[in-house]
Each structure stands twice: as structure tokens, then as C-alpha cells.
Amino acid sequence: MSHDAHAGTAGLRAPSGAEQILRSVPGPDGAAPLVLVLGATGYIGGRLVPRLLNGGYRVRVLTRSADRIQPLPWASEVEIFTGDAADRDAVLAATSGADIVYHLVHSMNGGGDFAAADRRIARNVAYGSARGGVRRIVYLGGLHPDGARLSRHLASRREVGDILLRSGVPTLVLQAGVVIGSGSASFEMVRHLTEVLPYMPAPKWVRNRIQPIAVRDVLHYLLAGARVDAELNRTVDIGGPDVLRYGQMMNGYAVEAGLPQRGIAALPVLTPRLASLWVGLVTPVPQQIARPLVESLQHPCVMADHDVDRIIPRPPDGLTGYREAVRMALGRIAIDDVETSWVDASVDRAPSDPLPSDPDWAGRTVFTDHRRRRTVADPDAVWAAIVQIGGVNGWYSAPLLWALRGWADRIIGGVGLQRGRRTRSHLRQGDAVDVWRVEAVQPGRLLRLRAEMRVPGSAWLELGVTPSATGAEYRQRAVFFPRGLSGRLYWLAMLPFHGLIFRGMARRIVATAEDALFSRAAR
Template sequence: MTGLNCLVTGATGYIGGRLVPELLDAGHRVRCLARSPQKLRDHAWAGRAEVVRGDVTDPRSVADALQGIDVAYYLVHALSSGPGFEERDRTAARVFAEQAHAAGVGRIVYLGGLTPEGIPHRELSPHLRSRAEVGEILLAAAVPAAVLRAAVIIGSGSASFEMLRYLTERLPVMVTPSWVSTRCQPVAVRDVLRYLVGCAGLPPEVNRTFDIGGPDVLTYEEMMRRYAVVAGLPHRLILRVPMLTPRLSSHWIGLVTPVPRALARPLAESLRHEVVCAENDIARYVTGPPGTPIGFDQALDLALRRVREADVVTRWSSASLPGAPSDPLPTDPHWAGGSLYTDQRERTVDAPAGALWRVVEGIGGENGWYSFPLAWSVRGWLDRLAGGVGIRRGRRDAARLRVGDSLDFWRVEEIEPGRLLRLRAEMRLPGLAWLEMYVDPDPDAPAPGTAEAPAPGTGGTTAPAPGRARYRQRALFHPHGLLGHLYWWSVSPFHAVVFGGMARNIARAAEHLDAETP
């Protein structure tokens, strides 16, 4: 099965962006069709896959992209309930099927939505109805197709999962629509990708749908309660109100979560229907390691893993990329990955970057935190009273830091000498917190020693321009439950004094240090 030429449409989306590296790791060659190829530049696999510009509704660009392709993955959806979206989905599927046949493609693989048994299409939500119709169009084509049908996909960045995450984390008491009692069969994103990759090797005579799901059948209410347990949140009180229509539900979701209402509405409409797998025939064709498919609790654990390991900062800073499909990607929507509050400060410093870095690396301990000492001391006392480490641990070395060092009630999580110091809070908090300090040469400043302006009293001769640097400071907080949000909102009025003063005084200390240096 290895060595196939695969086309992936929808590579800028949630599943497509995670499928490409799985196909590459399986030994396949991958081409991506995207309307905006630049959106794929931040993916770690960007240099290993071919990217072509095109639109699935344009026969010419689809035909060009399908040349030489063995397996074509159709992962494009108009995830909207706006006027005409069903017709756009219908047209795109027909164009893709026709051009795949003309190009001699051996198989089409499509990921759609799991639909309830025995309900006519006209009674389905527009979202589910369109997914089902696209699957039927592809199955009726001349190219063999595998249509996978999934319900809620569990993984950081999945719209369904993010809605579950925000509703559960932000509302200890929930007044919910009646659809929270509807049963569904969630599936881990790892299993979805495993099935998609495996479908590349299906026998040519296979042309059918496959229901894919995990081993657990749960109501949405049960999923929220189990999410709270896995995430370590208190028990959630859920009250069902039958008069909340899908339209009202989408407004409610939009109010409580950052998931866009245009996306929340089709998701809420789909949850009205019971979606449970009617068969598990995919297991006959695509085998997996022991323990698969993954259970709901384990899927949650994998999706939340990076938060508990205190690596969530990489999701928003793009400092690294995830190592598993259930991890966040820097290219996920801005509302994915859970809440992250930030306080950012930036200053130009009239001192070289080296002097500024010496101040940054010397922070804490006897040197203090360069702002409002009483506030830092009080925070340390409160932490000690709560059973935390307090602020009296100091530092190992007065001038040098290394990864893993304790620094008062922080821990050095990352250090790039001369450029970055990232600290992770070890104080008692209803969430996770980091403090990042960056040092960069000022791009607008003349290079040290270059002529800048005539020096006073020199008869027009020039004086060397002093070196300058840019200081950037970022405090980040990932709240845990409603208490975490309340904590941030309660302390944020003091950030201008604490963090603003910190940035200002670090800049002054660097300038003073530079002035004293011969």
C-alpha cells in the first residue's frame, strides 16, 4: 500500500491538516489543493508535501491537481447554514467526482457526518443532510469511494470538541437545551486519521459507507460530566430546558463560548439527532493496535494532555509543533485550544541587547521583580498560606539561569541565551501561568558605532549612535474552570502597575547598567 500518490483537499482544515503528516509518515506522496496555499506555510510538513492552488468548484484546477493521483481525499465542507451552501457542496462534489474519473484516480475517500438510521433526509438538519448528499454523489461516481461517517470528533481544535470544552469549563451550572440528552458515539481524532490512512489500501471493489466511532455511546450531558472529571473540574449541575431551539442554542453557545455562531448553529442543529454507529465493518479492512478504537475518557485525556503538562504555551506562541494528532496546531482557529489570557508589554531600551539580557537573566532572588515589591511579597505570603512554595526560594546562581532552575515561585521552562526567558508559575493558581521575556536588537536603531548625528560642539563631526534593544514581555494564563476566569478578571486591574512597571524598570536597569559599563 505504501508509495501511493495522494491528493488532500481541505488541508487547511482541522482533519486535513492532521491527515497530511500521517500519510507522509505512512510512506505516501502528498499533494494538497488549497484556495490559499499560504495558510499551509506554518505546518511542520510544509516542505514535504506539494501544494497547488485551486478550488474544488473549478473543474480546471481540480483536473490539474488530480493528475497522477492514486487516492483522492475529499475533506471540503461549506460549514455554514448560509444561503446556497447545500448547492455549493453539491456542485463541488460533482466536479470532484467527474474530474477524478477523467484523471484515472483509483479511489476517493470522504469524511462525512454520521446520520441517524430511519430518518428521511428532509428531516435532517441542513448540515447533516448536505454531508449525506455529498457522500451519495461520491458513491454514485465511476471511481470507487469510501465514505466514512463520524459523529463528534474528540481532539483539540475540533469544533465539536471545542464547544464541549468551553461549555463545560465555563459553566459549573448549565441551563441546557433538550438535545443534551441525545445519544451519540464520539470518536478520537487519532482513530479517524487511522481509518482515513487505512482506506488508501482498500480493495478496488469496495464502494460503500463506513460508520466510525469509539467504544462509548453517550449523551451530550454524559460527555460534559465526564469531561469535568477528566479535566479535574467540580461536578457540573445541568438543567434541561426544552424550549431552547437550535437557533436559540447557537446564540447561547455564542454567548458562552468563542466558537463563532455561524459554526455553532449547524453543530447545535446536528445534535438534535441520535447518531450511533449501525455497523463496525471498517475493522475488517483497517486494523489497529491493541486498545483501539480509543475510549472517550482516553481521547479526552489525550486532547487535554499538553495543558496538564504545562506545554500549552506552545499552542499560542508557535514555539513548537505538536507530536500527536490530538494536540493543537498553530494553524487551528484562534478560538480553539481553550482560553488563554495575555498581558503584553513592549519597550525600546537605550542600551545594547547584551546589557538588557543581563538584567533579564538576573531577575528574581535578591534582585527582585522590578515592580511593586510589596505586591510580589503579598502574593508570596498568600501562596504560602495556601500551601504553595511562596517567593522565598530565591535562585541557584545570582547571574546565570538554566532550564529547570527554581526562581522564587517560578520555574525556568525555557531559556535561549541572549533572547528568551520563559518561566512557569509554581504558585497555587486556578490555572496555569507563564511569564515570557524576550530581548531583540532594535531593528530601527543604527548599528553600534555608526554615525547618527553631529555631536554638539564638535564642528559638525558625528558621534557614534548607542546600541538599542527591544524588550518584549508577555504574561499568559490558561484558566481552569470558572474560578480561573474569575481569578484573571480580579487581578487584571493591577497588571498595569505590576507588569507595566516591571517592563519599564527592567528597561531602566539595562540603561543604567550600560551607562556604568566602561
């Protein structure tokens, strides 16, 4: 067993508003409690760790691959143990000396017999925690009705909770339903089904009542779970303030996303297997994840009681409503958060923001067109060509297509190409450039334009330059966030023209920079 130790919490912000931080209580020796997080690269774990660090805890993580931890903004602030939670020796080593264990591992992503895998891991955690002197286990399980015949997914979550409660270590099992936040598998199903389907044939479970909870409220309960009464050993339900039918959740998402209300027909013939195949067909959620989730939706998922309020106070500004949680998941996804951006992204992330460890299918649909060209021209020459784009200077490629696009935009009530630009050779933030608005300028490095034309979605165009050993590299990226099915069809319809427009634009900008270089050399 190998591990690398890191210390310190410098550079981590203190969350504000409802992102409450519950400060750690020093142990008898005055040291901050040591917390082991299992599942630190998962959706919840990746958001919990920085909040534990901000709360003054020392944090240790157990991961099968340290490479998955390194891209995360808090990687240098935690103690990393390399090992598999299914390996009892690895768990024994990781739990040794820990005060608190957060068990956030679920094997559903791996497919196969996930229940057997989760059972084995739970037994390892129970054994290692008892042997290692752990004072508290906190486990995030699934909300389910009592006495019902549960799906494989929910039955496994309940079984894991029971194993931990019998461990001899005081355990708090928090049972949550649908977690609302970009990257949550349950939320991604709602997002993509609503975005893609203007009309949805659905199983009868769309009529079931569900009590969703915002990811920031889940984090509030998890953080507070480290400070409950020392002897508390029980299960509690957690949920948000709204109880909705699944169909109402989809249409609530549609309203917040600016989409028309979706028609939903509950059909008795759609079995869980057929429904999961349908979900797998129209959403990017992998089928091995979609099917257990679909099976779980056969049951109402509503809190049986509110005992949690006697154990853990609610957040200072109250629990987050469903529609507000959706707004957070949608409104805080900015262009800088797209994984492929070459602009440095901020590490000051809200719980609803995407993380590098989130799965590829998480987050809203994003279409991109990338172009790169190396040139012997220096970066200044390339930048000079970039900032001359638009207006009377044109767009470096396919002028007829640009003219037709501007004309079409005017016909449907848009701004068209009539606005031009303020000057021919300088741009500043907020300037209009034909159908675009300058959203950001980093002189000599990056120009970002936001589309103000009428399109079924949101669009940006980024033009950038970086020095290279032989001159410079020009980088160009078009980004489109589609709105609903019409946005996806629009992007597909424009694909044949993108090859002409964007390829020609990259080629002509580089050629213009090289012409300027050769002209200077000739003089």
C-alpha cells in the same frame, strides 16, 4: 491554473504508538501513489497530510490560497495547486493523474447555503475523479441514524457521500460523530461549555447517546481507506469504544480538566436556534458553525453496525476511549505551542496538537499580557538584568503588590515569597524563584518561569531578549491558562494590576540594562 511543485519528505518523523502509518503500495510503474487532499488546511486535512507523506505517498493539495499552506510544517513537501474546489476546471486540473482523492471539504465555515456549496463541490470531485483516472475516493462524512429526518448539516454530509458513491470511482465514505481533539469544532463546544458554565441549562439533546472518536483513530481509518479492496464502494460507520450521553461527555471533560462535575438541566423550551445562540454567547465557536452542529445533536449519533472491522483492522493498541482522548487533547498543549510564542515550536506534532491552520477559536482559552521595549543596551546587558529577577533583587516593579500577592498565597497554603532563589545572578532549569519555578533557560535569549502559587489555572512568565540594529529588544509575556469560570474571573480581577506590575517590570529591566551600559561607558 497555476501550481508550484515541491518534492521530498525529508525531516518528517515516523509517528509511534497508535499513530500507525500504513505504507503506500507502489503503482505498476513503481512510483508511489499520488494523493490529492481537498481540505488540507482544515482540521482533519492538516493532520492527515504529514501522515500520508510519512507513509510514502506523494501528496498534492488544492487550496484557494497558497499563503494558508506556507506556515504548515509540511508545505515544502507537497505539490500545491491554487484554485477553488467549487470551480470544475480547478478540480479537473487537480485530479488529473491522481490515484487517490481525499475529500475533506465542508462549506459550513462560510455560512450561507453550505449544502448547495457542498453539493456543487461533490459533483466537481465526482466528475474530475472519473475523468482524471482516480482509483479511489475517501470521504469523511457524519454519523447519523438511518430513517431519521436529519439536520441540514447531516443531510448535506449524506448527500455528498451519495454523490461520490455514484461517481463511478470506488468510494469509501467514513461516517464519524463527535471528533475529540483540540481544534475540532464539536470538541471545542464541549470544552468551552464545560469550562465556562458550572451549571448548564441545556436542550433535551444532552440526553442523546453519542459515540465520540479520537482524532488519531479518525486518521487511522482515513489512512487505511487508501488501501481497501479496489472495488469497494460503500459507506461505513466509525466510532470510538464509548457510547455516552452528551451530558456525560461534558462531565467526563470536567473530570479530566480538574473541574467539579457540572450540573446539567435538560429544558424542553430550548429550540436549536436558541441553543445555538446560547452556545455562541458563552463559547468562541462562531454561530454559523455552532448552529448546524447544535441542530445535528438532536439525533443520537451511534454506529449502526461494526462492518468497518471487516474492512479496516483496528489500530494495533485498540481504539482510544473518550477520557483518554480528552487527556491527549488537554495534556499535549504546552507553552511552546501558543501561536504568539517567539520560541521555535516543534513540528513533531501529535494529532491532538494545535496547527497554525486551526481557526482562531480552536484550542483552550489562553490569556496573555505582552510587553516589548527597544533599548540601546546590548543583549548581554539586558540578559544580565533578566537573570537577576526575584529573591532579594525583587521583581523590578510594585514591590508592595508582589509582597501582598506572596502573603495571600501563603495564607491559602501556597509557597509565598519565602523561598527566594539559589543565587543572586545565575539561574538554571529547576531553580525556585519565589513563587515561580524556572522551567527553561536559553542563555542570552529566554527565561521561562512557571507559577507555583495557588491560582485557578496554570501561569507562566517569559522574559526574552533579541539583538537589534541599535542594541536589543526586550520581550516579556505573561501567559495564563484558566481553569473553569473561576480562572477567567481571576484573570479579569487581576487586569488592573497587570498594567502596574508588567509595564513597570519591562520599563525597569530595560532601565537597569541601560544604567549598566552607561556605567561601563563612564569608566
